[in-house]
Amino acid sequence: MPRLEEVFARAKSRRRAAFIAYVMAGDPDLETTVLILDALNEAGTDLIELGVPYGDPLADGPIIASAAHRALAKGTRLHHVFELVRRHRAGDGAPIVLFSYFNPIFRYGIERFARESAEAGASGLIVPDLALEETAELRASAGVHDLQMPLLVAPSTRPDRAARIAAAAGGFVYVVSRLGVTGATGAPNVEQVRGQVATMRQLTTKPLAVGFGLSRPEDVGAVAAVADGVIVGSALIDAYRGQTGVACARSVGAFVESLIIATAWQGSVTHS
Secondary structure, three states, X not given: OOOHHHHHHHHHHOOEOEEEXXXXXXXXXXXXXXXXXXXXXXXXXXXXXXXXXXXXXXXXXXXXXXXXXXXXXXXXXXXXXXXXXXXXXXXXXXOEEEEOOXXXXXXXXXXXXXXXXXXXXXXXXXXXXXXXXHOHHHHHHHHHOOOEOOEEEOOOOOHHHHHHHHHHOOOOEEEEOXXXXXXXXXXXXXXXXXXXXXXXXXHOOOOEEEEOOOOOHHHHHHXXXXXXXXXXXXXXXXXXXXXXXXXXXXXXXXHHXXXXXXXXXXXXXXXX
């Protein structure tokens, strides 16, 4: 399994920020998810966050929450998610980080979840509803199986706490660009994001990936100028909503290609 730091180092060598795509496993169906993952890979996506469907996704806005409900209605379960990872990684696809709320992990068994994630070929786990103090057991099990756990830092997080979160984070720090839930509505506050990233640069040398609210090439370009990675989820799901099969994959490819172009650094932009 590739280390997540390698994803950002490779993108940096190409003078751009890493592009990280979030999609929901099983939406609109499992076979179309396979095609979506292939399309993301072919478009040049650096890292994929694969959502584990959950019925009460507290950090997610209506687009991702609806995708989770559609996937659950189609019967998507954890073993299907692991199989998606296995199929994608068997073809040398982009590294995958599983994005899951804690309840499905706890019910499945923490050690079992970590072990089977690693066996399937996942590179890491993101669990947005666990506070730093609640992550120790899961981080320990993940570490045993060589899975990295990026952790989230919100705009309201105090610097001393942000430093502790960054120290415990594996692979990269997920910088949340705004308070509230995910969603593609409204442009990000670029000045605020610049300030967040600048503060985090003083606290950690780990890669910083910014997510929540990025939807357009101009949003991606503005954030890519200061961050090591950009994360797009709701807008991507919205781009293929209502489609299945090859048509869905084509929509994904076209949308993502426009965003990846925007990750290129312009002029004298440098990243630490």
